[in-house]
Amino acid sequence: MTTRYASDFGAFEISPIPGQPQIAHCHGFFVIPEARGRGIGTQLKEKQMELLFDELFDYATCTVDAGNAVQKHVLEKAGWRCLAVFDNRRTGGQTELWGWAVGGE
Helix, strand or coil, X not given: CCEEEECCCEEEEEEEECCEEXXXXXXXXXXXXXXXXXXXXXXXXXXXXXXXXXXXXXXXXXXXXXXXXXXXXXXXXXXXXXXXEEECCCCCCEEEEEEXXXXXX
């Protein structure tokens, strides 16, 4: 079951991976343009990580466009790690797969 979280400034979704319910895939993460540059992304990522812990996930993943330096900074600051980089045949660019051991360092 997908969990959706929204605030006045942004939103995200968390979905368990089919067949691996202890692993979540995080997606739909965004901050509205008017709120960018004010730390809202970091706050939303912290909320997302709290929910992952509370919902008893052991590991979480997400994908990021390789050119999205702001989102990658938010992930790095929160302790997530880039696991893989691959060519995205749909966009013609590159996509990165990131992961985080829930509750880990």
